[in-house]
Amino acid sequence: MMNCQEFLGQLDEYMTGELEPHAIDAASTHLRACPNCQRRLARRHELRASLRSQAAPAPRPEFFEQALSHVRQSGPARFSFRPRLVGAALAASLALWIGFSWLPGTQPQSGSDKLAGIIIALHETQTVQLSFNAEQPLVGAMLHIRLPNGIEMRGFPGQREVQWRTDLERGVNLLSLPLTAVATSEGVLRARLEHGARSTEFTVQLHVRELVTNGADTVHSLTAGRHELKRAA
Protein backbone atom coordinates (compact mmCIF):
# COMPACT_ATOMS: atom_id res chain seq x y z
CA MET A 1 0.00 0.00 0.00
CA MET A 2 1.41 3.36 -1.04
CA ASN A 3 2.09 5.85 1.75
CA CYS A 4 1.87 9.65 1.64
CA GLN A 5 5.56 10.12 0.94
CA GLU A 6 5.39 7.83 -2.06
CA PHE A 7 2.23 9.49 -3.28
CA LEU A 8 3.74 12.96 -3.05
CA GLY A 9 6.84 11.70 -4.81
CA GLN A 10 4.64 10.89 -7.80
CA LEU A 11 2.18 13.73 -7.54
CA ASP A 12 3.78 15.75 -10.35
CA GLU A 13 3.54 12.81 -12.72
CA TYR A 14 0.03 12.03 -11.46
CA MET A 15 -1.07 15.53 -12.40
CA THR A 16 0.62 15.55 -15.80
CA GLY A 17 -0.55 12.07 -16.73
CA GLU A 18 2.95 10.68 -16.90
CA LEU A 19 2.39 7.63 -14.69
CA GLU A 20 2.17 4.07 -15.89
CA PRO A 21 -1.29 2.51 -15.53
CA HIS A 22 -0.28 0.36 -12.55
CA ALA A 23 1.16 3.42 -10.81
CA ILE A 24 -2.02 5.36 -11.46
CA ASP A 25 -4.00 2.55 -9.85
CA ALA A 26 -1.72 2.56 -6.80
CA ALA A 27 -1.90 6.34 -6.47
CA SER A 28 -5.67 6.35 -6.87
CA THR A 29 -6.05 3.66 -4.25
CA HIS A 30 -3.96 5.67 -1.80
CA LEU A 31 -5.86 8.83 -2.65
CA ARG A 32 -9.24 7.27 -1.92
CA ALA A 33 -8.07 6.26 1.53
CA CYS A 34 -6.11 9.40 2.49
CA PRO A 35 -7.91 12.70 3.18
CA ASN A 36 -4.58 14.50 3.61
CA CYS A 37 -3.42 13.61 0.13
CA GLN A 38 -6.84 14.43 -1.27
CA ARG A 39 -6.34 17.87 0.22
CA ARG A 40 -2.80 18.09 -1.12
CA LEU A 41 -3.96 17.22 -4.61
CA ALA A 42 -6.78 19.75 -4.39
CA ARG A 43 -4.28 22.45 -3.31
CA ARG A 44 -2.05 21.68 -6.24
CA HIS A 45 -4.95 22.00 -8.64
CA GLU A 46 -5.92 25.26 -6.99
CA LEU A 47 -2.38 26.55 -7.24
CA ARG A 48 -2.20 25.67 -10.89
CA ALA A 49 -5.58 27.24 -11.65
CA SER A 50 -4.71 30.40 -9.73
CA LEU A 51 -1.37 30.85 -11.42
CA ARG A 52 -2.94 30.34 -14.81
CA SER A 53 -5.59 32.93 -14.04
CA GLN A 54 -2.89 35.56 -13.56
CA ALA A 55 -2.95 37.29 -16.91
CA ALA A 56 0.33 37.83 -18.71
CA PRO A 57 0.07 41.25 -20.33
CA ALA A 58 0.24 41.57 -24.09
CA PRO A 59 3.24 43.37 -25.58
CA ARG A 60 3.13 46.88 -26.94
CA PRO A 61 1.54 46.69 -30.40
CA GLU A 62 4.69 47.93 -32.10
CA PHE A 63 7.13 45.78 -30.14
CA PHE A 64 7.42 42.81 -32.48
CA GLU A 65 8.06 44.96 -35.53
CA GLN A 66 10.66 46.95 -33.61
CA ALA A 67 12.30 43.78 -32.36
CA LEU A 68 12.47 42.19 -35.80
CA SER A 69 13.74 45.40 -37.29
CA HIS A 70 16.46 45.55 -34.65
CA VAL A 71 17.42 41.96 -35.40
CA ARG A 72 17.77 42.73 -39.10
CA GLN A 73 20.34 45.35 -38.25
CA SER A 74 22.23 43.03 -35.95
CA GLY A 75 24.10 41.28 -38.73
CA PRO A 76 23.66 38.93 -41.60
CA ALA A 77 21.83 35.71 -41.18
CA ARG A 78 22.96 32.66 -43.04
CA PHE A 79 20.97 32.18 -46.15
CA SER A 80 19.36 28.83 -46.34
CA PHE A 81 18.05 26.58 -48.98
CA ARG A 82 15.02 25.11 -47.35
CA PRO A 83 15.29 21.37 -47.56
CA ARG A 84 12.16 19.77 -48.86
CA LEU A 85 11.23 16.54 -50.53
CA VAL A 86 10.09 16.77 -54.09
CA GLY A 87 7.08 14.54 -54.53
CA ALA A 88 4.02 13.99 -56.64
CA ALA A 89 2.65 17.40 -55.76
CA LEU A 90 5.37 18.88 -57.91
CA ALA A 91 3.45 18.51 -61.14
CA ALA A 92 0.54 20.43 -59.70
CA SER A 93 2.67 23.38 -58.73
CA LEU A 94 2.42 26.52 -60.78
CA ALA A 95 6.03 27.30 -60.06
CA LEU A 96 8.75 26.17 -62.41
CA TRP A 97 11.11 23.62 -61.03
CA ILE A 98 14.59 23.03 -62.25
CA GLY A 99 16.30 19.95 -61.00
CA PHE A 100 19.98 19.86 -60.08
CA SER A 101 21.61 16.69 -59.02
CA TRP A 102 25.07 16.31 -57.64
CA LEU A 103 25.77 12.83 -56.52
CA PRO A 104 29.48 12.23 -55.97
CA GLY A 105 30.72 9.25 -57.90
CA THR A 106 27.86 9.30 -60.33
CA GLN A 107 28.30 12.72 -61.86
CA PRO A 108 31.23 14.35 -63.57
CA GLN A 109 33.00 17.11 -61.69
CA SER A 110 31.51 19.69 -63.96
CA GLY A 111 28.22 19.25 -65.62
CA SER A 112 25.78 21.11 -67.73
CA ASP A 113 22.21 20.49 -68.54
CA LYS A 114 20.00 22.34 -70.94
CA LEU A 115 16.36 22.87 -70.25
CA ALA A 116 13.57 23.63 -72.60
CA GLY A 117 12.27 27.15 -72.65
CA ILE A 118 10.18 28.82 -70.02
CA ILE A 119 7.76 31.52 -71.01
CA ILE A 120 7.34 34.46 -68.69
CA ALA A 121 4.67 37.05 -69.20
CA LEU A 122 5.92 40.58 -69.61
CA HIS A 123 5.73 42.68 -66.44
CA GLU A 124 4.90 39.69 -64.30
CA THR A 125 6.91 38.00 -61.62
CA GLN A 126 7.30 34.27 -61.77
CA THR A 127 9.06 32.12 -59.24
CA VAL A 128 11.53 29.60 -60.55
CA GLN A 129 12.40 26.93 -58.04
CA LEU A 130 15.85 25.43 -58.19
CA SER A 131 16.06 22.07 -56.54
CA PHE A 132 19.41 20.61 -55.74
CA ASN A 133 19.89 17.06 -54.60
CA ALA A 134 23.05 16.78 -52.51
CA GLU A 135 24.19 13.37 -51.40
CA GLN A 136 26.32 14.96 -48.69
CA PRO A 137 25.95 18.25 -46.84
CA LEU A 138 27.81 21.04 -48.64
CA VAL A 139 29.13 23.83 -46.47
CA GLY A 140 30.11 27.13 -48.01
CA ALA A 141 29.06 26.37 -51.58
CA MET A 142 28.99 29.35 -53.95
CA LEU A 143 25.94 29.91 -56.09
CA HIS A 144 26.05 32.23 -59.12
CA ILE A 145 22.96 33.28 -61.00
CA ARG A 146 23.34 35.04 -64.35
CA LEU A 147 20.20 36.50 -65.87
CA PRO A 148 19.42 37.24 -69.53
CA ASN A 149 18.40 40.69 -70.72
CA GLY A 150 14.81 41.53 -69.98
CA ILE A 151 14.74 39.48 -66.78
CA GLU A 152 15.41 40.81 -63.31
CA MET A 153 15.49 39.21 -59.96
CA ARG A 154 13.05 40.92 -57.63
CA GLY A 155 14.98 43.23 -55.36
CA PHE A 156 17.94 43.52 -57.74
CA PRO A 157 16.83 45.88 -60.48
CA GLY A 158 19.29 46.11 -63.36
CA GLN A 159 21.63 43.41 -62.01
CA ARG A 160 22.59 40.66 -64.42
CA GLU A 161 24.60 38.64 -61.95
CA VAL A 162 23.93 37.71 -58.37
CA GLN A 163 26.00 35.39 -56.26
CA TRP A 164 26.19 34.30 -52.66
CA ARG A 165 27.60 31.63 -50.44
CA THR A 166 25.31 29.08 -48.88
CA ASP A 167 25.19 25.73 -47.17
CA LEU A 168 23.27 22.79 -48.51
CA GLU A 169 21.88 20.02 -46.43
CA ARG A 170 21.88 16.42 -47.45
CA GLY A 171 18.93 15.64 -49.69
CA VAL A 172 16.81 17.95 -51.75
CA ASN A 173 17.37 21.66 -51.18
CA LEU A 174 15.08 24.23 -52.74
CA LEU A 175 15.72 27.80 -53.69
CA SER A 176 13.10 30.21 -55.00
CA LEU A 177 14.16 32.81 -57.56
CA PRO A 178 11.50 35.49 -58.09
CA LEU A 179 12.03 36.61 -61.67
CA THR A 180 10.38 39.62 -63.20
CA ALA A 181 10.12 40.17 -66.94
CA VAL A 182 10.83 43.81 -67.75
CA ALA A 183 11.26 43.67 -71.54
CA THR A 184 10.23 41.43 -74.37
CA SER A 185 13.26 39.27 -75.04
CA GLU A 186 14.70 35.83 -74.72
CA GLY A 187 17.90 34.48 -73.32
CA VAL A 188 19.52 32.00 -70.99
CA LEU A 189 19.52 31.94 -67.21
CA ARG A 190 22.62 30.25 -65.85
CA ALA A 191 22.80 28.81 -62.36
CA ARG A 192 26.26 27.69 -61.33
CA LEU A 193 27.08 25.96 -58.07
CA GLU A 194 30.66 25.59 -56.90
CA HIS A 195 31.99 23.69 -53.96
CA GLY A 196 35.70 23.23 -53.57
CA ALA A 197 37.12 22.10 -56.89
CA ARG A 198 33.80 20.91 -58.18
CA SER A 199 31.18 22.84 -60.02
CA THR A 200 28.02 22.26 -61.94
CA GLU A 201 26.01 24.56 -64.16
CA PHE A 202 22.49 24.50 -65.42
CA THR A 203 20.89 26.67 -68.03
CA VAL A 204 17.31 27.62 -68.64
CA GLN A 205 16.01 29.27 -71.80
CA LEU A 206 13.68 32.10 -70.87
CA HIS A 207 11.21 33.73 -73.23
CA VAL A 208 9.51 36.95 -72.28
CA ARG A 209 6.33 37.52 -74.19
CA GLU A 210 3.32 39.67 -73.98
CA LEU A 211 0.70 37.14 -73.17
CA VAL A 212 -3.00 37.39 -72.83
CA THR A 213 -3.39 35.64 -69.53
CA ASN A 214 -5.78 32.79 -69.93
CA GLY A 215 -4.12 30.57 -67.37
CA ALA A 216 -2.85 27.88 -69.66
CA ASP A 217 -0.10 29.96 -71.21
CA THR A 218 1.81 30.34 -67.98
CA VAL A 219 1.43 26.88 -66.53
CA HIS A 220 4.40 24.60 -66.82
CA SER A 221 5.28 21.24 -65.43
CA LEU A 222 8.47 19.30 -65.13
CA THR A 223 8.77 15.94 -66.77
CA ALA A 224 10.26 13.88 -64.03
CA GLY A 225 13.74 12.60 -64.61
CA ARG A 226 14.42 14.35 -67.87
CA HIS A 227 14.70 17.96 -66.79
CA GLU A 228 12.43 19.02 -69.56
CA LEU A 229 9.85 21.66 -69.21
CA LYS A 230 6.82 21.70 -71.36
CA ARG A 231 3.79 23.79 -71.63
CA ALA A 232 0.78 22.25 -70.06
CA ALA A 233 -1.60 23.65 -72.58
Next chain:
Amino acid sequence: MAKKNKPLSFAARRAQAQFDQLVRPHLDHLYRLAHRFTGAADRAEDLVQDLLVRIYPRCDELASIEQPRPWLVRVMYRMFIDQVRHNARSPHMPIADSSLANEFVDEGDPYADVADTAPGPEDELEMHFDRERLTHAWEQLSPDHRALLTLFEIEGYTLSELEVMLECTRGTLKSRLHRARSRLADLLSGKEPSGPFERVKDERG
Protein backbone atom coordinates in the same frame (compact mmCIF):
# COMPACT_ATOMS: atom_id res chain seq x y z
CA MET B 1 27.48 62.18 -41.70
CA ALA B 2 24.46 60.05 -42.09
CA LYS B 3 25.07 56.35 -41.79
CA LYS B 4 24.88 54.76 -45.19
CA ASN B 5 23.14 51.43 -45.22
CA LYS B 6 24.75 48.87 -47.42
CA PRO B 7 22.19 47.29 -49.74
CA LEU B 8 21.28 43.83 -48.64
CA SER B 9 22.06 40.94 -50.88
CA PHE B 10 19.32 38.77 -52.20
CA ALA B 11 20.52 36.04 -49.88
CA ALA B 12 20.31 38.31 -46.84
CA ARG B 13 16.83 39.43 -47.75
CA ARG B 14 15.79 35.85 -48.24
CA ALA B 15 17.20 34.98 -44.87
CA GLN B 16 15.38 37.84 -43.20
CA ALA B 17 12.08 36.85 -44.72
CA GLN B 18 12.64 33.26 -43.71
CA PHE B 19 13.54 34.27 -40.18
CA ASP B 20 10.45 36.45 -39.83
CA GLN B 21 8.28 33.66 -41.10
CA LEU B 22 9.78 31.18 -38.66
CA VAL B 23 9.63 33.21 -35.48
CA ARG B 24 6.57 35.40 -35.94
CA PRO B 25 4.01 32.73 -34.97
CA HIS B 26 5.80 32.26 -31.64
CA LEU B 27 6.53 35.84 -30.65
CA ASP B 28 3.39 36.40 -28.64
CA HIS B 29 3.91 33.19 -26.67
CA LEU B 30 7.55 34.01 -26.08
CA TYR B 31 6.78 37.51 -24.91
CA ARG B 32 4.18 36.33 -22.41
CA LEU B 33 6.58 33.70 -21.13
CA ALA B 34 9.30 36.29 -20.85
CA HIS B 35 6.94 38.53 -18.92
CA ARG B 36 6.17 35.75 -16.47
CA PHE B 37 9.88 34.96 -16.14
CA THR B 38 11.00 38.51 -15.58
CA GLY B 39 7.90 40.04 -14.01
CA ALA B 40 8.26 43.30 -15.96
CA ALA B 41 7.39 44.50 -19.44
CA ASP B 42 10.71 46.20 -20.15
CA ARG B 43 12.71 43.13 -19.07
CA ALA B 44 10.41 40.88 -21.06
CA GLU B 45 11.05 42.98 -24.16
CA ASP B 46 14.78 42.86 -23.53
CA LEU B 47 14.72 39.11 -23.15
CA VAL B 48 12.74 38.51 -26.34
CA GLN B 49 14.92 40.98 -28.20
CA ASP B 50 18.08 39.26 -26.97
CA LEU B 51 16.63 35.91 -27.94
CA LEU B 52 15.94 37.04 -31.49
CA VAL B 53 19.42 38.48 -31.88
CA ARG B 54 20.91 35.26 -30.52
CA ILE B 55 19.01 32.93 -32.83
CA TYR B 56 19.13 35.06 -35.96
CA PRO B 57 22.42 33.56 -37.12
CA ARG B 58 20.97 30.12 -36.41
CA CYS B 59 18.15 30.46 -38.89
CA ASP B 60 19.18 27.26 -40.63
CA GLU B 61 18.96 25.30 -37.43
CA LEU B 62 15.61 26.79 -36.58
CA ALA B 63 14.25 25.98 -40.04
CA SER B 64 15.21 22.35 -39.65
CA ILE B 65 13.33 21.89 -36.38
CA GLU B 66 9.91 20.33 -36.70
CA GLN B 67 8.58 21.87 -33.46
CA PRO B 68 10.35 25.21 -33.09
CA ARG B 69 8.44 26.44 -30.05
CA PRO B 70 10.00 24.18 -27.37
CA TRP B 71 13.40 24.90 -28.90
CA LEU B 72 12.78 28.65 -28.72
CA VAL B 73 11.49 28.38 -25.17
CA ARG B 74 14.54 26.39 -24.14
CA VAL B 75 16.96 28.89 -25.64
CA MET B 76 15.12 31.77 -24.01
CA TYR B 77 15.00 30.00 -20.65
CA ARG B 78 18.74 29.34 -20.75
CA MET B 79 19.41 32.94 -21.64
CA PHE B 80 17.23 34.09 -18.78
CA ILE B 81 18.99 31.83 -16.29
CA ASP B 82 22.37 32.95 -17.60
CA GLN B 83 21.36 36.55 -17.09
CA VAL B 84 20.24 35.83 -13.54
CA ARG B 85 23.54 34.11 -12.82
CA HIS B 86 25.46 36.95 -14.39
CA ASN B 87 23.59 39.49 -12.30
CA ALA B 88 24.19 37.42 -9.20
CA ARG B 89 27.94 37.53 -9.92
CA SER B 90 28.08 41.24 -10.60
CA PRO B 91 29.79 43.48 -8.00
CA HIS B 92 26.53 45.31 -7.43
CA MET B 93 24.74 42.16 -6.47
CA PRO B 94 26.99 40.32 -4.07
CA ILE B 95 25.13 37.06 -4.06
CA ALA B 96 27.04 33.81 -3.80
CA ASP B 97 26.75 32.02 -7.10
CA SER B 98 26.53 28.71 -5.33
CA SER B 99 23.08 29.65 -4.11
CA LEU B 100 21.82 29.53 -7.65
CA ALA B 101 23.95 26.60 -8.68
CA ASN B 102 22.34 24.63 -5.91
CA GLU B 103 19.05 24.98 -7.69
CA PHE B 104 20.33 22.59 -10.29
CA VAL B 105 21.50 19.87 -7.94
CA ASP B 106 19.43 16.80 -7.28
CA GLU B 107 19.04 16.73 -3.54
CA GLY B 108 17.14 13.49 -3.40
CA ASP B 109 13.54 12.93 -2.50
CA PRO B 110 12.05 16.29 -1.51
CA TYR B 111 9.25 14.49 0.27
CA ALA B 112 11.48 12.25 2.38
CA ASP B 113 10.39 14.01 5.57
CA VAL B 114 6.71 14.03 4.80
CA ALA B 115 4.76 12.34 7.56
CA ASP B 116 1.55 10.64 6.55
CA THR B 117 -0.50 13.04 8.64
CA ALA B 118 1.43 16.30 8.38
CA PRO B 119 0.82 18.53 5.39
CA GLY B 120 3.66 21.00 4.82
CA PRO B 121 3.61 24.62 3.65
CA GLU B 122 3.17 23.53 0.05
CA ASP B 123 -0.14 21.97 1.12
CA GLU B 124 -1.44 25.05 2.90
CA LEU B 125 -1.85 27.28 -0.07
CA GLU B 126 -5.56 27.47 -0.46
CA MET B 127 -6.49 30.23 1.92
CA HIS B 128 -4.03 32.64 0.34
CA PHE B 129 -5.17 32.51 -3.23
CA ASP B 130 -6.61 35.96 -3.59
CA ARG B 131 -5.32 37.61 -6.69
CA GLU B 132 -3.50 40.53 -5.19
CA ARG B 133 -1.62 38.43 -2.71
CA LEU B 134 -0.68 35.89 -5.32
CA THR B 135 0.59 38.61 -7.63
CA HIS B 136 2.70 40.06 -4.84
CA ALA B 137 4.10 36.67 -3.88
CA TRP B 138 4.84 35.88 -7.51
CA GLU B 139 6.82 39.09 -7.83
CA GLN B 140 8.79 38.22 -4.71
CA LEU B 141 9.66 34.80 -6.03
CA SER B 142 13.17 34.25 -7.33
CA PRO B 143 13.58 34.55 -11.12
CA ASP B 144 14.53 30.91 -11.39
CA HIS B 145 11.52 29.73 -9.40
CA ARG B 146 9.24 31.97 -11.43
CA ALA B 147 10.56 30.56 -14.68
CA LEU B 148 10.24 26.99 -13.50
CA LEU B 149 6.69 27.37 -12.21
CA THR B 150 5.74 29.22 -15.38
CA LEU B 151 6.84 26.33 -17.53
CA PHE B 152 5.37 23.56 -15.38
CA GLU B 153 2.32 24.95 -13.62
CA ILE B 154 1.18 27.61 -16.07
CA GLU B 155 2.29 26.45 -19.49
CA GLY B 156 1.73 22.80 -18.64
CA TYR B 157 4.96 21.35 -19.96
CA THR B 158 5.32 17.80 -18.71
CA LEU B 159 8.25 16.58 -16.66
CA SER B 160 9.53 14.63 -19.63
CA GLU B 161 9.47 17.73 -21.80
CA LEU B 162 11.18 19.82 -19.14
CA GLU B 163 13.90 17.23 -18.60
CA VAL B 164 14.89 17.76 -22.23
CA MET B 165 14.22 21.48 -22.30
CA LEU B 166 16.11 22.28 -19.10
CA GLU B 167 18.70 19.54 -19.50
CA CYS B 168 18.34 18.13 -16.02
CA THR B 169 17.30 14.87 -14.44
CA ARG B 170 13.80 14.04 -13.28
CA GLY B 171 14.95 14.07 -9.66
CA THR B 172 16.55 17.48 -9.94
CA LEU B 173 13.54 18.86 -11.70
CA LYS B 174 11.14 17.63 -9.05
CA SER B 175 13.35 18.93 -6.24
CA ARG B 176 13.44 22.33 -7.85
CA LEU B 177 9.69 22.37 -8.42
CA HIS B 178 9.12 21.38 -4.82
CA ARG B 179 11.39 24.16 -3.59
CA ALA B 180 9.73 26.68 -5.86
CA ARG B 181 6.26 25.78 -4.63
CA SER B 182 7.40 25.76 -1.02
CA ARG B 183 8.89 29.22 -1.45
CA LEU B 184 5.68 30.44 -3.03
CA ALA B 185 3.73 28.95 -0.12
CA ASP B 186 6.02 30.74 2.33
CA LEU B 187 5.53 34.01 0.54
CA LEU B 188 1.77 33.57 0.41
CA SER B 189 1.64 32.82 4.08
CA GLY B 190 3.47 36.06 4.81
CA LYS B 191 6.88 34.70 5.73
CA GLU B 192 9.64 37.22 5.25
CA PRO B 193 11.68 36.42 2.20
CA SER B 194 15.07 35.25 3.35
CA GLY B 195 16.59 33.58 0.30
CA PRO B 196 19.29 35.10 -1.86
CA PHE B 197 17.05 35.63 -4.87
CA GLU B 198 14.78 38.03 -3.09
CA ARG B 199 17.77 40.13 -2.14
CA VAL B 200 18.83 40.12 -5.78
CA LYS B 201 15.46 41.44 -6.80
CA ASP B 202 15.44 44.10 -4.12
CA GLU B 203 18.84 45.38 -5.14
CA ARG B 204 17.88 45.55 -8.77
CA GLY B 205 15.13 47.93 -7.70
